[in-house]
Amino acid sequence: MIDAARLQARIESLGAIGALPGGGVCRLALTPADKAGRDWLIAQMESLGLAVAIDPIGNIFGTRPARPGTTADAPHVMIGSHIDTVATGGLYDGALGVLAGLEVVAALNDAGTETDLPVTVAAFTNEEGARFAPDMLGSLVFVGGLSLEEALEIRGIDGTRLGDELAAIGHAGTGAGPSAIAAYVELHIEQGPILEDEGLQIGVVEGVQGISWTEVTFSGASAHAGTTPLRLRADAGLAAGRTACGVRDIITAIGPGQLGTVGAVTLSPNLVNVVAERAVMTVDLRNPDDAALIEAEAALATLIAAAAAEANVTATTRSLARFDPVDFAPELVDAVEAEAQALGLTTRRMFSGAGHDAQMIARIAPATMIFVPSQKGISHNIREYTPPEDLARGTAVLHALIARLSTP
Amino acid sequence: MIDAARLQARIESLGAIGALPGGGVCRLALTPADKAGRDWLIAQMESLGLAVAIDPIGNIFGTRPARPGTTADAPHVMIGSHIDTVATGGLYDGALGVLAGLEVVAALNDAGTETDLPVTVAAFTNEEGARFAPDMLGSLVFVGGLSLEEALEIRGIDGTRLGDELAAIGHAGTGAGPSAIAAYVELHIEQGPILEDEGLQIGVVEGVQGISWTEVTFSGASAHAGTTPLRLRADAGLAAGRTACGVRDIITAIGPGQLGTVGAVTLSPNLVNVVAERAVMTVDLRNPDDAALIEAEAALATLIAAAAAEANVTATTRSLARFDPVDFAPELVDAVEAEAQALGLTTRRMFSGAGHDAQMIARIAPATMIFVPSQKGISHNIREYTPPEDLARGTAVLHALIARLSTP
Numbered sequence: 149m150i151d152a153a154r155l156q157a158r159i160e161s162l163g164a165i166g167a168l169p170g171g172g173v174c175r176l177a178l179t180p181a182d183k184a185g186r187d188w189l190i191a192q193m194e195s196l197g198l199a200v201a202i203d204p205i206g207n208i209f210g211t212r213p214a215r216p217g218t219t220a221d222a223p224h225v226m227i228g229s230h231i232d233t234v235a236t237g238g239l240y241d242g243a244l245g246v247l248a249g250l251e252v253v254a255a256l257n258d259a260g261t262e263t264d265l266p267v268t269v270a271a272f273t274n275e276e277g278a279r280f281a282p283d284m285l286g287s288l289v290f291v292g293g294l295s296l297e298e299a300l301e302i303r304g305i306d307g308t309r310l311g312d313e314l315a316a317i318g319h320a321g322t323g324a325g326p327s328a329i330a331a332y333v334e335l336h337i338e339q340g341p342i343l344e345d346e347g348l349q350i351g352v353v354e355g356v357q358g359i360s361w362t363e364v365t366f367s368g369a370s371a372h373a374g375t376t377p378l379r380l381r382a383d384a385g386l387a388a389g390r391t392a393c394g395v396r397d398i399i400t401a402i403g404p405g406q407l408g409t410v411g412a413v414t415l416s417p418n419l420v421n422v423v424a425e426r427a428v429m430t431v432d433l434r435n436p437d438d439a440a441l442i443e444a445e446a447a448l449a450t451l452i453a454a455a456a457a458e459a460n461v462t463a464t465t466r467s468l469a470r471f472d473p474v475d476f477a478p479e480l481v482d483a484v485e486a487e488a489q490a491l492g493l494t495t496r497r498m499f500s501g502a503g504h505d506a507q508m509i510a511r512i513a514p515a516t517m518i519f520v521p522s523q524k525g526i527s528h529n530i531r532e533y534t535p536p537e538d539l540a541r542g543t544a545v546l547h548a549l550i551a552r553l554s555t556p
Numbered sequence: 557m558i559d560a561a562r563l564q565a566r567i568e569s570l571g572a573i574g575a576l577p578g579g580g581v582c583r584l585a586l587t588p589a590d591k592a593g594r595d596w597l598i599a600q601m602e603s604l605g606l607a608v609a610i611d612p613i614g615n616i617f618g619t620r621p622a623r624p625g626t627t628a629d630a631p632h633v634m635i636g637s638h639i640d641t642v643a644t645g646g647l648y649d650g651a652l653g654v655l656a657g658l659e660v661v662a663a664l665n666d667a668g669t670e671t672d673l674p675v676t677v678a679a680f681t682n683e684e685g686a687r688f689a690p691d692m693l694g695s696l697v698f699v700g701g702l703s704l705e706e707a708l709e710i711r712g713i714d715g716t717r718l719g720d721e722l723a724a725i726g727h728a729g730t731g732a733g734p735s736a737i738a739a740y741v742e743l744h745i746e747q748g749p750i751l752e753d754e755g756l757q758i759g760v761v762e763g764v765q766g767i768s769w770t771e772v773t774f775s776g777a778s779a780h781a782g783t784t785p786l787r788l789r790a791d792a793g794l795a796a797g798r799t800a801c802g803v804r805d806i807i808t809a810i811g812p813g814q815l816g817t818v819g820a821v822t823l824s825p826n827l828v829n830v831v832a833e834r835a836v837m838t839v840d841l842r843n844p845d846d847a848a849l850i851e852a853e854a855a856l857a858t859l860i861a862a863a864a865a866e867a868n869v870t871a872t873t874r875s876l877a878r879f880d881p882v883d884f885a886p887e888l889v890d891a892v893e894a895e896a897q898a899l900g901l902t903t904r905r906m907f908s909g910a911g912h913d914a915q916m917i918a919r920i921a922p923a924t925m926i927f928v929p930s931q932k933g934i935s936h937n938i939r940e941y942t943p944p945e946d947l948a949r950g951t952a953v954l955h956a957l958i959a960r961l962s963t964p
């Protein structure tokens with residue numbers, strides 16, 4: 149029913165927008181490359197006959213109406229994900245969920261299928277969180293978890309204001325997404341190694357682990373590297389180093405399930421012979437178990453205080469994102485498993501390590517996800533890859549599930 | 557004999573060029589601010605009647621001729637230092653040595669003194685090493701320790717080519733410094749706390765400690781912070797963190813005399829939820845004892861290898877600067893002490909923690925330095941400060957010594 153080649157062609161067309169010289173893409177949220185991707189997506193939606201709406205945070209919704217005579221307030225079945233990427237992203241993270249949604253619509257169109265409920269394909273703004281924190285920002289605003297006003301004031305890693313960047317690309321819309329959602333399903337690459345390691349085709353996603361992002365700023369004093377005795381230093385670079393090491397030690401202490409990453413560190417003035425006066429760094433902690441995540445956060449606070457004390461600097465912290473672990477709707481999880489097995493595919497239940505828009509939609513509607521394998525588990529890297537057959541398998545499960553959900 | 561107010565006025569005039577909003581200055585080498593400082597300096601030299609020459613690496617020499625009838629090949633008595641600064645510099649580091657040189661010339665002019673040997677005031681290019689490594693680059697080229705061709709190819713922290721930047725500010729000269737130097741004397745702020753702590757007025761500088769600068773590049777793979785298990789990571793940020801911590805541990809292990817600083821760290825892509833694929837960092841190691849410095853360098857190499865192995869990344873290193881400890885000419889060191897004591901000033905013999913142009917000139921001529929106190933030992937910081945009385949005391953010693961050396 150679904151056309152794997154057509155799906156693959158759309159993946160490659162979108163992947164050409166913001167393409168990096170060595171492969172992969174950079175479509176950081178609300179940049180000109182993101183705008184080009186969005187404009188391309190809207191044109192694709194329109195060519196499939198979808199009614200397009202953009203909401204004030206820039207989420208894009210393309211809706212295929214239900215059969216004639218259906219009441220206007222019928223809840224929608226929604227397929228969604230995002231098309232923004234990290235700076236060193238691949239072609240599949242996010243894009244797959246949106247483009248598989250278009251393929252499901254195309255297959256319904258081809259078959260002349262009329263559904264009882266409208267089907268909406270959504271692309272949410274700034275899911276990655278790589279330019280503006282928090283991640284899953286567009287879907288968070290959509291579900292009312294963050295006010296539009298607050299979101300528009302958020303500053304990006306480049307100092308820009310989200311509202312200005314959204315307006316500059318012309319995607320601050322006046323439309324709205326569906327007011328009622330019967331079910332939400334997101335197809336995504338696993339972004340981890342488990343399915344490939346175990347030789348399985350479909351991940352049945354039961355939930356998403358908790359995410360805690362902290363920005364730490366250490367403030368000391370710049371000083372001469374050749375003349376300043378240790379006792380007179382207030383070395384922000386040392387505090388940052390101790391924190392980076394300590395995060396790894398926290399993971400080891402808390403044990404399996406705990407992840408921690410220091411992905412960003414910026415020193416000032418960042419010169420070879422000047423003790424750093426300022427260090428700004430991020431810490432990403434994740435755990436599927438909220439109690440363990442809270443324990444890791446407490447250990448991080450202790451670590452930061454000890455690093456600041458040793459280095460004779462002050463520390464301030466700011467939460468960039470904090471999302472509890474989420475369990476998806478059991479009946480939808482069961483339905484993914486049933487549809488996949490009915491198609492003769494091998495499956496495994498699993499938790500998601502990455503954050504996803506589905507975890508936000510889960511606050512207001514039954515939601516779940518479908519995973520397909522990621523080669524070598526590589527993601528947030530230009531070498532992210534999933535073969536066309538796997539994309540097609542996941543899209544076939546999505547199609548079968550949406551067909552059933554939209555005509556209950 | 558010297559005019560403290562005139563000296564102070566020149567310090568403030570030069571300090572206004574590249575002034576930072578919160579105080580202090582930024583005149584990184586070969587930037588437009590450095591050009592403005594250089595042009596101002598040349599005008600000052602000319603107004604004092606000095607014959608100005610700029611050599612091909614941009615070193616500026618202003619010469620006061622010896623009494624009429626002196627042979628053209630008479631060796632010069634040279635006073636020198638630099639006017640470039642770090643990004644968060646003060647008004648005194650380097651500037652004092654050059655401007656005290658002008659004050660000595662002005663005092664000789666006022667008194668109508670004729671000297672047996674010409675007196676040259678020199679300002680050397682890129683002493684700080686903050687924009688282009690190595691530090692003391694202009695004086696190193698002047699003494700033949702680095703070829704002009706190699707120096708012009710050096711890339712700055714901003715990726716620019718030194719030769720292009722030098723040409724762009726119009727300071728790639730065709731002149732030359734003196735071909736023979738009878739003696740070189742550099743007045744500088746101590747940049748450390750010792751003179752102030754001990755309540756002394758003049759530091760009699762016996763030498764400069766060894767300096768070893770290494771740039772370390774760790775190369776791993778960008779990966780998703782939420783989905784990539786530790787065993788699959790190649791985390792350049794972790795390797796950088798372990799190295800920063802380990803440098804501090806090396807200092808502690810080697811003991812008093814050893815200094816180490818990680819002043820610069822740059823991660824790529826530097827995002828909260830992406831394991832860093834690349835880290836470039838600098839390590840500044842110093843010790844007055846070369847054997848101990850070599851021990852520290854060996855420990856650093858072991859540390860880098862261990863950090864790379866733990867983080868599953870590769871490491872490459874590049875030496876940015878390596879200068880052995882230098883002992884100044886004993887007869888000049890004795891002469892500084894004698895002149896200071898003859899002026900009734902309190903003195904102390906000491907080693908320099910910072911690198912200075914004097915250590916390069918020491919390769920080709922008798923050289924030494926005079927230190928004045930630095931408030932709280934603060935330098936490479938906008939709060940660097942030395943009171944006018946201390947500047948005047950140091951300049952008086954310089955004047956007395958130059959008067960004696962130039963008419964032996």
Ligand SMILES: NC(=O)NCCC(=O)O
Nearest residue numbers: 275276283502503782829
């Ligand atoms: N799916 C995905 O990569 N989301 C980005 C948010 C995160 O998990 O860091």
Ligand SMILES: NC(=O)NCCC(=O)O
Nearest residue numbers: 374421683684691910911
């Ligand atoms: N005097 C001075 O600050 N020189 C800069 C070179 C160094 O780092 O020591």
